[in-house]
Amino acid sequence: MSVPKPLPHDAARMHVTGAARYVDDIPAPADTLHLAFGLSTIAAGRITDMDLSKVRAAPGVVAVLTADDLPFDNDVSPSVHDEPLLSDGAVHYLGQAMFLVIARSHLAARRAARHGDVSYAEETPILTVDDALAAGSHFEDGPRIYEKGDADAAIAAAPHRIEGVIEIGGQEHFYLEGQAALALPQEDSEMVVHSSTQHPSEIQHKVADALGVPMHAVRVECRRMGGGFGGKESQGNALAVACAVAARATGRPCRMRYDRDDDMVITGKRHDFRITYEAGFDGDGRLAGVSFVQYARCGWARDLSTPVADRAMLHADNAYLLPAARIESHRLRTNTQSATAFRGFGGPQGMVGIERVIDEVAHTLGLDPAEVRRRNYYAACSERGLSAPRPSGPPEDISGQKKPQTTPYGQVVDDFILHEMTEALSRSADYDARRRAAAQWNARGGVIRKGLAMTPVKFGISFTLTHLNQAGALVHVYRDGSVRINHGGTEMGQGLYQKVAQVAATRFGLDIEAVKITATDTAKVPNTSATAASSGSDLNGMAVKAACDTIRARMAQHLADTHGCAAEGVEFSGGRVQLPDGRSMGFVEVVESAYLARISLSSTGYYATPDISWDRIKGEGRPFYYFAYGVAATEVALDTLSGEYRILRTDIVHDAGASLNPAIDIGQIEGGYVQGAGWLTSEELVWDGRGALRTHAPSTYKIPAVSDAPDVFNVTLWDGANREATIYRSKAVGEPPLMLGISALMAVSDAVASCGEVYPALDAPATPERVLMAIGRVRGDGV
Amino acid sequence: MSKKMHIKLNVNGKAEEFLAEPRELLIYTLRERLNITGPHIGCETSHCGACTVTINGKSVKACTMFVAQADGAEITTIEGIGGPDDLHPLQTAFKELHGLQCGYCTPGMITRATKLLEENPNPTEEDIRFGMAGNLCRCTGYQNIVKSIQAAAAEMNAAKEAAE
Numbered sequence A: 001m002s003v004p005k006p007l008p009h010d011a012a013r014m015h016v017t018g019a020a021r022y023v024d025d026i027p028a029p030a031d032t033l034h035l036a037f038g039l040s041t042i043a044a045g046r047i048t049d050m051d052l053s054k055v056r057a058a059p060g061v062v063a064v065l066t067a068d069d070l071p072f073d074n075d076v077s078p079s080v081h082d083e084p085l086l087s088d089g090a091v092h093y094l095g096q097a098m099f100l101v102i103a104r105s106h107l108a109a110r111r112a113a114r115h116g117d118v119s120y121a122e123e124t125p126i127l128t129v130d131d132a133l134a135a136g137s138h139f140e141d142g143p144r145i146y147e148k149g150d151a152d153a154a155i156a157a158a159p160h161r162i163e164g165v166i167e168i169g170g171q172e173h174f175y176l177e178g179q180a181a182l183a184l185p186q187e188d189s190e191m192v193v194h195s196s197t198q199h200p201s202e203i204q205h206k207v208a209d210a211l212g213v214p215m216h217a218v219r220v221e222c223r224r225m226g227g228g229f230g231g232k233e234s235q236g237n238a239l240a241v242a243c244a245v246a247a248r249a250t251g252r253p254c255r256m257r258y259d260r261d262d263d264m265v266i267t268g269k270r271h272d273f274r275i276t277y278e279a280g281f282d283g284d285g286r287l288a289g290v291s292f293v294q295y296a297r298c299g300w301a302r303d304l305s306t307p308v309a310d311r312a313m314l315h316a317d318n319a320y321l322l323p324a325a326r327i328e329s330h331r332l333r334t335n336t337q338s339a340t341a342f343r344g345f346g347g348p349q350g351m352v353g354i355e356r357v358i359d360e361v362a363h364t365l366g367l368d369p370a371e372v373r374r375r376n377y378y379a380a381c382s383e384r385g386l387s388a389p390r391p392s393g394p395p396e397d398i399s400g401q402k403k404p405q406t407t408p409y410g411q412v413v414d415d416f417i418l419h420e421m422t423e424a425l426s427r428s429a430d431y432d433a434r435r436r437a438a439a440q441w442n443a444r445g446g447v448i449r450k451g452l453a454m455t456p457v458k459f460g461i462s463f464t465l466t467h468l469n470q471a472g473a474l475v476h477v478y479r480d481g482s483v484r485i486n487h488g489g490t491e492m493g494q495g496l497y498q499k500v501a502q503v504a505a506t507r508f509g510l511d512i513e514a515v516k517i518t519a520t521d522t523a524k525v526p527n528t529s530a531t532a533a534s535s536g537s538d539l540n541g542m543a544v545k546a547a548c549d550t551i552r553a554r555m556a557q558h559l560a561d562t563h564g565c566a567a568e569g570v571e572f573s574g575g576r577v578q579l580p581d582g583r584s585m586g587f588v589e590v591v592e593s594a595y596l597a598r599i600s601l602s603s604t605g606y607y608a609t610p611d612i613s614w615d616r617i618k619g620e621g622r623p624f625y626y627f628a629y630g631v632a633a634t635e636v637a638l639d640t641l642s643g644e645y646r647i648l649r650t651d652i653v654h655d656a657g658a659s660l661n662p663a664i665d666i667g668q669i670e671g672g673y674v675q676g677a678g679w680l681t682s683e684e685l686v687w688d689g690r691g692a693l694r695t696h697a698p699s700t701y702k703i704p705a706v707s708d709a710p711d712v713f714n715v716t717l718w719d720g721a722n723r724e725a726t727i728y729r730s731k732a733v734g735e736p737p738l739m740l741g742i743s744a745l746m747a748v749s750d751a752v753a754s755c756g757e758v759y760p761a762l763d764a765p766a767t768p769e770r771v772l773m774a775i776g777r778v779r780g781d782g783v
Numbered sequence B: 001m002s003k004k005m006h007i008k009l010n011v012n013g014k015a016e017e018f019l020a021e022p023r024e025l026l027i028y029t030l031r032e033r034l035n036i037t038g039p040h041i042g043c044e045t046s047h048c049g050a051c052t053v054t055i056n057g058k059s060v061k062a063c064t065m066f067v068a069q070a071d072g073a074e075i076t077t078i079e080g081i082g083g084p085d086d087l088h089p090l091q092t093a094f095k096e097l098h099g100l101q102c103g104y105c106t107p108g109m110i111t112r113a114t115k116l117l118e119e120n121p122n123p124t125e126e127d128i129r130f131g132m133a134g135n136l137c138r139c140t141g142y143q144n145i146v147k148s149i150q151a152a153a154a155e156m157n158a159a160k161e162a163a164e
């Protein structure tokens, strides 16, 4: 029996009937209380006075807590203990939690929270990249620098040079289910917390510290999230801790959800970046050297900014063999929301930087950008090691041995398949002919211009913090042959539960219906990593497989003992167990017989990703177990009078290895692309001069609607297996497709470029306003 | 605080009667008072469609209506469209054709789509994109949602023809 099957999402039947419960749908006891934060109204300064009498007197209010009321740890940071749950007197951004209202209803709590009378000694906030640079406001001791060769010398010696800068906006997650938590106090100081979180173990840890109890006294459960996208990796900590603290203070269950405005004002978003670049290249567009300076606006607290900014550096090469490269990264501290994980985790920003460089190189030389991309690709790789040479292949050393091609951070790239994938996409998308047709259309000089761009993705898979690459699982086989599995991964819509259930069903040779997968629960599997870095099925699939195989081995040994055969030859398939001699019996029968023989039918499983190691200070090692690849071609039509445009057609070929569930993977690719295109086109975050986020609701922050998705959308999975021994040779698919959306930005740039001679130098998101300004530049209107 | 009002509703075929503040939002009535949690809260400002229900035959975002405005109304939520063992063709299609990922938008999407197909049993892809534009999904990229609605329309039309 094979694993790959396009089975529906594990909870699809519940989702379509409205029966699937999210945290806010869980029935709570009648005496449950509801919480809301009172938020700061300035971006930087100190609290001089806080008069909460009106809040306390508001209808329905049961209690109001400030930092002084917190008996133990006042911290919700996932990293360096720099994020108080409630302000300790300092104000770091507009929207920071100052006090906590506990009330009889959600609305009562929210209304009361508006009545705080807080006085501040205001300071000048540091809001922008320029502010932070001027003030020297940053995290870490200085910039991180990864280098390969002498980039400056290579650029100086190259026949052609460009330099420039691109501003890349952040992105609101807009998970459709906002942040939510529910805490239920138990006997003996125990606390049960339901949290919409990608990281139950961290919630458990933060709640335990806030309550002053060991982790064993806190149990955190998450059955599902209504979307996460990285926004629930650390941003749920505050709600869960608030609920637990309030539940302890009142002895009653406490529930909290942010309404959408609060959610957008309080929580971190994707980091916005400024990237400056210099590149040297030859007349064919081959890069000799590239130098980047990346400025990441991290917001007020450290959160996950260090690994995010690292990953941006690690993707500054994207799919291109850079003979010499220098990447310098500044992590700027500003008085804004603490930017956090978001699908791609910095990788997308790094990738936009190099894609911009290639696009400008092609424009400078009058070449097709897709051709320049291919000329700079890493060399193709055969099954193992490098294969057929390309003209500008890796250099040979004196012994005639090829040196392995490496990234700017020294990882060998030996699984590169984008040449073949790009070729396939070119053909299926009819790229050359459509490029000619667009050029002809634009040559007529009309108001509507067309743009077509094809961009690749090479994305590194593994947590760059090596120790996070581990996972645990718990599997029970019951006497009726049904199986219950549990693992540390969380379900946010990505289909992880179903994929892992397919693995378990396959190991035992059972139908998927025989396997039940249950809510992620810190009492069942401890010390888990966040479901992040696309690693959910890689790690948890392997851990569940290990647990299943332990039980299988016990059952096989039992049969060997009772039937006098070799345990190794016992096979599980079709609901039956086959002995090496051809005899077979039902799975249930074997289970019952093993039970009677007092053999354990329950096991944990564990997995740690092999072969990775990484020194993030030096920028050396193998941070990634493997790379996932994809390539997309997007065509847009642009109205040059309004700057508005729409996506006419998108074609994608994406590599999910030997897909565990092709239907789920294609869904990830489609959704990832649209989210990535949204990030770079319509989704604009605007802060005013006081540091207030002005785009804090869907009325002003525009995520793609069904009418914005491409008119024609063709997605194909690349037919191939992962060369590394991942779970059934599949590849991670959560994050990589987001970066296929870069092709939309480049297509818009292409359409703009048709308006004149000058390079558009389009910033992201390419809102109609920015597009009009770029058209002005291209036409030399000096707008 | 305003005076409570006597409200009567018919929700998914069941008569409900209670006293409520007139300004109580219908989505709170459904979710908190009646424990009907299929309609979700995504924005509370009528932008996302997660709370979509049918009121007297029209698609309505339940976060934008006061319970007083719904007094006497017939309301259908996702729970009234089909249960686990008698799925509506739209429910089957969303399930089988992967018209959902996290599923949070799904009840609103399907509820809206039932009206769309009543208004227009043979929608083109363009009609679907226009008719569903008030329902946001952050996960799927919409491709499979459009396909699910097309498939359900075909299925429902075939069933109608067979019945005629």
Ligand code: FES
Pocket: B040, B041, B042, B043, B044, B045, B046, B047, B048, B049, B050, B051, B052, B061, B062, B063, B064
């Ligand atoms: S919650 Fe009603 S439209 Fe979003």
Ligand code: FES
Pocket: A176, A226, A227, A493, B099, B100, B101, B102, B103, B104, B105, B106, B136, B137, B138, B139, B140
């Ligand atoms: S499936 Fe997640 S919002 Fe639509």
